[in-house]
Amino acid sequence: MKKIRVRFSKKGKIRFVSHRDVARIWERSLRKAQIKIAYSEGFSPRPKISFGLALPTGNESEAEYLDLELAEDIQENFDDLKEIQERINLALPLGLEVQKIAGKELRADSLQQVVVQSTWQFDLSGYTLEQAKKWSEGVLESSEIVVKRERKGKVVVEDLRNQVISIEVIEETEAGVRVQADLGTQPRTLRPSELLAASNPPIKARNVCRMNQWMLQGDERIEPLSINDAPAPSAQIADVTRRELNHVRTNGQASESRLNRQRVIRSTTKT
Amino acid sequence: MSSIWPQLEGILDDVQKPARYIGCEDGAITPKYHRDKVSWLLTYPDTYEVGLPNQGLQILYEIINERSDAVAERAYAPWTDMASVLRQNRLPFFSVDTHRPAQEFDVLGFNLSAELVYTNLLECLDLADVPIHTERRRPEDPLVIVGGHCTYNPEPIADFIDAAVLGDGEEVVSDITETIRRWKNSGRTSRESILRELATIPGVYVPYAYTPEYEKEELISITPRFPETPEVVEKRTVSDLTDWPYPKNQLVPVTEVVHDRLNVEVFRGCTRGCRFCQAGMITRPVRERPAKQVRTMISEGVRRTGYDEVSLTSLSTADFSGIEEVVKGTLDDSGCGQLSVSLPSLRVDAFTVGIAAELQRARRTGLTFAPEAGSWRMRQVINKLVGEDDLYSAVESAYSQGWRRMKLYFLTGLPTETDEDTKAIIDMARKCVEVGRSHQKSPSVTVSVGGFVPKPFTPFQWFGQNTEEELHRKIRLLRDEAKSSRGVQFKWHDSRASVAEGIVSRGDRRIGAVIEEVWRKGGVFQEWSEHFNLQLWVDAMEKHGLSLDSYVYRHRTEQETLPWDHLSAGLHKDFLWQEWRDALDAVGLEDCRWTPCYDCGACTGYGIEHVVASAQPPAGGSQGTGQQNLTSGSVPVSFSGMKL
Numbered sequence: 025m026k027k028i029r030v031r032f033s034k035k036g037k038i039r040f041v042s043h044r045d046v047a048r049i050w051e052r053s054l055r056k057a058q059i060k061i062a063y064s065e066g067f068s069p070r071p072k073i074s075f076g077l078a079l080p081t082g083n084e085s086e087a088e089y090l091d092l093e094l095a096e097d098i099q100e101n102f103d104d105l106k107e108i109q110e111r112i113n114l115a116l117p118l119g120l121e122v123q124k125i126a127g128k129e130l131r132a133d134s135l136q137q138v139v140v141q142s143t144w145q146f147d148l149s150g151y152t153l154e155q156a157k158k159w160s161e162g163v164l165e166s167s168e169i170v171v172k173r174e175r176k177g178k179v180v181v182e183d184l185r186n187q188v189i190s191i192e193v194i195e196e197t198e199a200g201v202r203v204q205a206d207l208g209t210q211p212r213t214l215r216p217s218e219l220l221a222a223s224n225p226p227i228k229a230r231n232v233c234r235m236n237q238w239m240l241q242g243d244e245r246i247e248p249l250s251i252n253d254a255p256a257p258s259a260q261i262a263d264v265t266r267r268e269l270n271h272v273r274t275n276g277q278a279s280e281s282r283l284n285r286q287r288v289i290r291s292t293t294k295t
Numbered sequence: 296m297s298s299i300w301p302q303l304e305g306i307l308d309d310v311q312k313p314a315r316y317i318g319c320e321d322g323a324i325t326p327k328y329h330r331d332k333v334s335w336l337l338t339y340p341d342t343y344e345v346g347l348p349n350q351g352l353q354i355l356y357e358i359i360n361e362r363s364d365a366v367a368e369r370a371y372a373p374w375t376d377m378a379s380v381l382r383q384n385r386l387p388f389f390s391v392d393t394h395r396p397a398q399e400f401d402v403l404g405f406n407l408s409a410e411l412v413y414t415n416l417l418e419c420l421d422l423a424d425v426p427i428h429t430e431r432r433r434p435e436d437p438l439v440i441v442g443g444h445c446t447y448n449p450e451p452i453a454d455f456i457d458a459a460v461l462g463d464g465e466e467v468v469s470d471i472t473e474t475i476r477r478w479k480n481s482g483r484t485s486r487e488s489i490l491r492e493l494a495t496i497p498g499v500y501v502p503y504a505y506t507p508e509y510e511k512e513e514l515i516s517i518t519p520r521f522p523e524t525p526e527v528v529e530k531r532t533v534s535d536l537t538d539w540p541y542p543k544n545q546l547v548p549v550t551e552v553v554h555d556r557l558n559v560e561v562f563r564g565c566t567r568g569c570r571f572c573q574a575g576m577i578t579r580p581v582r583e584r585p586a587k588q589v590r591t592m593i594s595e596g597v598r599r600t601g602y603d604e605v606s607l608t609s610l611s612t613a614d615f616s617g618i619e620e621v622v623k624g625t626l627d628d629s630g631c632g633q634l635s636v637s638l639p640s641l642r643v644d645a646f647t648v649g650i651a652a653e654l655q656r657a658r659r660t661g662l663t664f665a666p667e668a669g670s671w672r673m674r675q676v677i678n679k680l681v682g683e684d685d686l687y688s689a690v691e692s693a694y695s696q697g698w699r700r701m702k703l704y705f706l707t708g709l710p711t712e713t714d715e716d717t718k719a720i721i722d723m724a725r726k727c728v729e730v731g732r733s734h735q736k737s738p739s740v741t742v743s744v745g746g747f748v749p750k751p752f753t754p755f756q757w758f759g760q761n762t763e764e765e766l767h768r769k770i771r772l773l774r775d776e777a778k779s780s781r782g783v784q785f786k787w788h789d790s791r792a793s794v795a796e797g798i799v800s801r802g803d804r805r806i807g808a809v810i811e812e813v814w815r816k817g818g819v820f821q822e823w824s825e826h827f828n829l830q831l832w833v834d835a836m837e838k839h840g841l842s843l844d845s846y847v848y849r850h851r852t853e854q855e856t857l858p859w860d861h862l863s864a865g866l867h868k869d870f871l872w873q874e875w876r877d878a879l880d881a882v883g884l885e886d887c888r889w890t891p892c893y894d895c896g897a898c899t900g901y902g903i904e905h906v907v908a909s910a911q912p913p914a915g916g917s918q919g920t921g922q923q924n925l926t927s928g929s930v931p932v933s934f935s936g937m938k939l
């Protein structure tokens with residue numbers, strides 16, 4: 025077995041690190057953990073790691089995923105996987121933690137293709153229970169939630185309503201009222217902050233956390249890797265009909281000079 | 296002490312790049328506080344991305360935290376959006392390690408590696424709620440101590456700092472800590488007593504303890520106010536880098552920064568003697584780290600950090616006598632070749648290209664050289680003795696080994712520069728392209744030109760900087776020349792930034808008011824083109840009755856008092872003056888590593904010597920080594936380390 029699927033959490037201060045930076049952290053941590061990853065061929069070889077759906081910067085998560093291809097076959101048994109998990113966890117910075125690793129069938133579809141919805145929890149800042157209930161009913165009863173946003177210099181009008189699958193009010197918190205919502209991820213992820221910004225008046229989302237990601241297996245929704253299962257030897261990768269996708273995602277490749285570009289470069293001490 | 300993290304958390308969603316403010320680096324230390332300990336907040340007054348990799352700051356961070364009587368945390372200048380959010384929410388400037396208010400530290404230590412960050416220093420102090428003027432600070436306010444290359448002329452910021460440290464910080468930081476600890480434990484009563492005491496530590500300059508005197512408009516002297524204060528403050532020099540294998544735990548950030556790789560310092564100092572280069576002059580003598588120690592630092596560093604790139608840092612890195620051993624050894628150790636090695640500063644010769652070929656076995660995209668001037672005459676003036684032969688053989692060997700792009704760095708606005716000299720820059724680039732044609736279909740050469748700003752403690756400290764108009768004219772000249780040259784790309788630095796840099800580089804205490812004015816008008820992050828505003832500087836100069844002519848464009852005379860005459864980088868002033876005269880006559884000076892000592896003062900004055908592992912000049916290049924004049928490898932200089 026060469027491919028593995030990893031489920032990890034992102035919590036605490038490190039939630040303010042961007043998706044792209046998390047990708048860089050992973051590459052470095054895997055080297056530090058001395059997990060040998062397969063590299064792509066060619067001029068500038070890249071490690072074969074493919075990341076799941078991006079998590080908005082500032083949000084926490086209990087359920088992030090990535091797939092990676094190892095350079096060498098490993099035994100598909102509990103102990104080997106457990107050891108890999110421990111080594112990676114020692115190498116990862118505080119706040120990122122692998123919860124589970126499982127073997128992945130080589131030909132299974134990529135995470136970005138199979139995941140169809142996420143479960144989120146977040147606080148409606150400054151709301152009372154009553155207001156929260158009214159808000160969630162309002163959203164669910166509405167026939168459309170139209171937002172305008174700019175993409176590549178053009179204004180795109182979108183209806184988010186179909187992306188809101190369910191909303192449930194949970195409890196009062198320090199920041200307001202916590203709700204749980206299932207939001208769609210295809211053709212693109214609906215972020216809780218977007219949904220709240222589209223409310224009238226706009227609401228500030230606090231303590232946003234992705235609880236689960238879901239894919240379909242027949243009529244049922246399952247997680248790409250569930251932490252509740254017994255230590256399964258191999259993850260069940262559902263065979264999901266491929267959808268028309270138009271991802272606009274960065275692949276974690278950093279342009280070297282990006283950070284330097286805007287600086288006035290000093291002239292006399294080039295060292 | 297208290298952490299403001301709970302309040303920060305709520306506002307980080309509202310700022311760009313929040314990861315700048317969270318810390319979380321691998322290698323960061325959890326400080327253990329005790330009321331008797333001296334607490335330092337080490338600040339780099341530019342963005343996190345620029346400041347985090349700073350080696351000087353990381354070295355001090357480790358040394359202080361290794362002490363049982365001190366702790367250190369770090370901070371970086373908040374970007375403008377964060378600064379306004381902090382002000383709106385009445386939150387202070389804070390450390391990234393544990394998010395403590397800066398105000399609660401005993402010492403705010405700033406690393407100043409560029410003059411244009413001075414306004415950020417004021418911004419950080421103001422956000423910290425620390426009075427920006429030293430005379431307004433109370434005993435309970437933190438002490439503001441600065442270090443870094445800019446402190447060789449701290450006069451423009453004299454009103455804002457309590458002390459400046461000259462030279463290597465490794466040892467003096469402990470002297471300072473102990474002095475402050477005693478002051479703190481004896482009740483921390485008067486501010487004057489600690490300032491006077493700090494002023495007696497070698498390498499520490501306390502502006503408060505010195506009075507400048509003017510006659511009419513002219514500065515005539517800066518003299519000590521107190522009997523125990525030394526007349527001249529000498530820089531500190533660490534004699535052997537072997538004793539200081541720092542940083543031992545280089546910080547690995549969780550967000551992208553510049554120089555995002557393992558950095559290992561292979562030597563300090565440079566004796567090539569380029570007359571424009573302050574870094575080379577003030578860090579003399581050369582002190583190499585043993586190749587074996589370098590290799591250990593690399594292998595341990597790579598294992599600990601997970602980086603797949605290591606950079607060997609120093610000035611003119613190819614001069615490191617262990618370069619081949621380190622490069623080969625490192626590449627062999629790393630086995631599968633996943634580790635890449637980079638040299639930030641390449642010498643211009645074929646030998647260096649050979650090393651570069653070794654380093655970049657697979658990816659040969661671009662190489663960068665710094666001939667600095669286009670004509671040989673000009674290069675003799677600035678003492679960058681790169682022969683044409685060296686350059687073209689370097690270029691030839693680079694193209695023939697598969698490189699396709701070359702980047703060449705130059706300065707313009709140098710002493711005695713004529714338009715012929717300026718245009719020679721493009722000539723040189725053209726010839727490089729021609730050389731490339733025999734090896735590549737479409738070779739390209741990028742010429743990058745910066746306007747020269749004279750710096751203290753260099754032979755050019757007396758030179759009147761070119762005016763903005765003159766620099767601009769030269770840039771246009773170059774641009775026109777480049778246009779008609781196939782394969783030559785032209786890039787230049789904003790000549791307006793050179794003016795502002797010129798004001799502060801050689802300014803005296805009166806420039807403090809200008810810096811304050813620019814800051815009050817919102818002129819922060821002046822190193823960044825999107826924030827840089829020359830008009831603020833020009834207006835501030837005018838408001839305070841100070842002229843650009845006198846501060847920037849005027850040649851200094853031999854007799855006049857320079858604002859840094861009471862400080863010393865070890866260099867004799869008459870050596871520098873002689874170098875200035877020789878420059879005007881276009882007479883070069885060879886590298887003293889391989890020729891007899893000229894008694895510049897950097898070694899002789901302090902009883903130290905170059906620490907160089909090899910008495911052989913580096914192979915295959917004449918750049919400043921004076922090899923042309925040498926018949927054999929035996930050179931009359933000792934190379935063993937400290938004089939006993």
Ligand code: SF4
Pocket residue numbers: 566579580887888891892893894895896897898899905
């Ligand atoms: S004192 Fe002599 S050997 Fe030392 S840097 Fe100066 S000229 Fe070179």
